[in-house]
Amino acid sequence: MEVEFCISCGKGLNEEGSVIFKCPNCGEYTIGRCRSCREMGVKYKCPKCGFEGP
Numbered sequence: 001m002e003v004e005f006c007i008s009c010g011k012g013l014n015e016e017g018s019v020i021f022k023c024p025n026c027g028e029y030t031i032g033r034c035r036s037c038r039e040m041g042v043k044y045k046c047p048k049c050g051f052e053g054p
């Protein structure tokens with residue numbers, strides 16, 4: 001499944017430095033994060049298992 005938006009701020013992930021990865025806890029939900037949220041260390045939460053990560 002393709003993720004096109006940052007899970008934290010909802011911004012599109014067309015920016016360089018954006019990442020898409022599977023939830024490290026359940027491995028089922030694909031999480032997208034934009035560059036600015038990564039740099040600022042904004043928390044994300046997996047909607048599937050509730051895992052929160054930096």
Ligand SMILES: [Zn+2]
Pocket residue numbers: 006007008009010011033034035036037038
């Ligand atoms: Zn973001």
Ligand SMILES: [Zn+2]
Pocket residue numbers: 023024025026027028029046047048049050051
């Ligand atoms: Zn999860």
